[in-house]
Amino acid sequence: MLRATDLTVGNYMTAFPISVLPEVSLPETVNFMARRGIGNIVVTHDDGTPVGILTEREVLHQLAFHKTLPNIQIQDIKLQSFEKITPDTTIYEAAKTMLSKKTRLLVFSEHDKPVGIITSSDLLRAFRKTDYSPSIDSVASRKIYQCAYNDKILDAVELMHKKRIGSVLIENVEESFGIFTERDLIFKVLNNKVSLGEKLKIYSSFPLVTVKDGLSADKAASIMASKNIKRLVLTKNDDITGIVTARDLVDAYRQHVSDLLTKE
Structure with a gap:
């Protein structure tokens, strides 16, 4: 039986995720995300150092505030923060970090270089390899808008x-x-x-x-x-x-x- 404490994120992460520079405009980035079918994109400096993650939620916030998609640069937006984990981090520990800190997860190598990203969908793909069958009663939202x-x-x-x-x-x-x-x-x-x-x-x-x-x-x-x-x-x-x-x-x-x- 596979256990969540045995499975590691290195086998389930999205390796070398698509990134964008902070100077790129928000409309250009949104169009790129739509063309590639992705819901988030890592924002990095020229040397590849991540500064944050732009997600659908930040785009939503900009629209709600401006009533239109503003023609601003990504660096002018408050991005999603992230926590560093390594490829040998277990999926259980990754899930704990993601949920307790309410953050995104980037995977870094032993040389402190970003090598991947792991999302909720990635973690679910890993958890499905186990024979766990937990109830969703305690996590489902009962408030419907x-x-x-x-x-x-x-x-x-x-x-x-x-x-x-x-x-x-x-x-x-x-x-x-x-x-x-x-x-x-x-x-x-x-x-x-x-x-x-x-x-x-x-x-x-x-x-x-x-x-x-x-x-x-x-x-x-x-x-x-x-x-x-x-x-x-x-x-x-x-x-x-x-x-x-x-x-x-x-x-x-x-x-x-x-x-x-x-x-x-």
């Missing part, structure tokens, strides 16, 4: 920024619910230079991917991986009961491993 089908994109942006969330459900009287995420904002809206005054309806994702409440973390992670998404909506008797993200699932695994170690 939503916008109407005909609300403006800016309405969703401002709500997501205010509540510090990465998605809102989209209520549609004619069909089932949909969802609007930070990824939709980057790929469908900003990449196509769509006005934030446009309605959410054609820029949201339909149909909503739902799973039965009570699903185990390993099954939830498998569904996320197969559909290339980072969140699942939970339902019970056809009613929406919560939402769980990739980071939530990492937390479920972390709690499970911690409990196992305590019992040893």
